Amino acid sequence: MKIFVDADSCPRQARELVLRSAKRTGRSAVFAANRPIPGIAGTEAVMELCPPGEGSADNRIVELARPGDMVITRDIPLASRLVAGGILVMDDRGRVYTENNIRERLSIRNFMVDLAESGLGAERIASYGKKELKAFADSFDRELNRLLKEARPSPSTSPAGS
Numbered sequence: 001m002k003i004f005v006d007a008d009s010c011p012r013q014a015r016e017l018v019l020r021s022a023k024r025t026g027r028s029a030v031f032a033a034n035r036p037i038p039g040i041a042g043t044e045a046v047m048e049l050c051p052p053g054e055g056s057a058d059n060r061i062v063e064l065a066r067p068g069d070m071v072i073t074r075d076i077p078l079a080s081r082l083v084a085g086g087i088l089v090m091d092d093r094g095r096v097y098t099e100n101n102i103r104e105r106l107s108i109r110n111f112m113v114d115l116a117e118s119g120l121g122a123e124r125i126a127s128y129g130k131k132e133l134k135a136f137a138d139s140f141d142r143e144l145n146r147l148l149k150e151a152r153p154s155p156s157t158s159p160a161g162s
Helices: 012-025 056-064 076-084 102-117 130-151
Strands: 002-006 028-033 045-049 070-072 088-090
Touching: 002 012, 002 056, 012 028, 012 130, 028 056, 045 056, 056 076, 070 076, 070 130, 076 088, 076 102, 088 130
Parallel strands: 002 028, 002 070, 028 045, 070 088
Antiparallel strands: none
8 A cells, every 4th residue: 555645736734744644654655746846755755756748747646556545636637537546536635536526526627727718717825724734634544544454454263273
């Protein structure tokens, strides 16, 4: 089980939380980006430096991630590709993308992109404070613990008297 982070847009506080969790659990955290991201260090952290170009980090995450892994991304088209592959995906605010909600989120995202391209998009100022970090931390811990539990080999039961 690995944790993948679409690191180009992931807030520093969320990256630091993932690094601490990787160290605590002994799981590998892979940070994919088109540029070096400061602070990615440690035996559990891997910086996957991707070539310049649209979607290269996304494509690398899709290539590497497997069912049982976790991916952190704000990129809804990437999330859609991963969910279709049976991979757990969440954003840096703790929202978990599932087969039940990804099509709606993708539709809303595409609508907002169309509005913005038409000059009608609302100006967004995305803040990332304590409230957002707590929501992410709570959801991340819950989902990570669930994946770790699923990844553990079940205890073998031996017949009595052996």
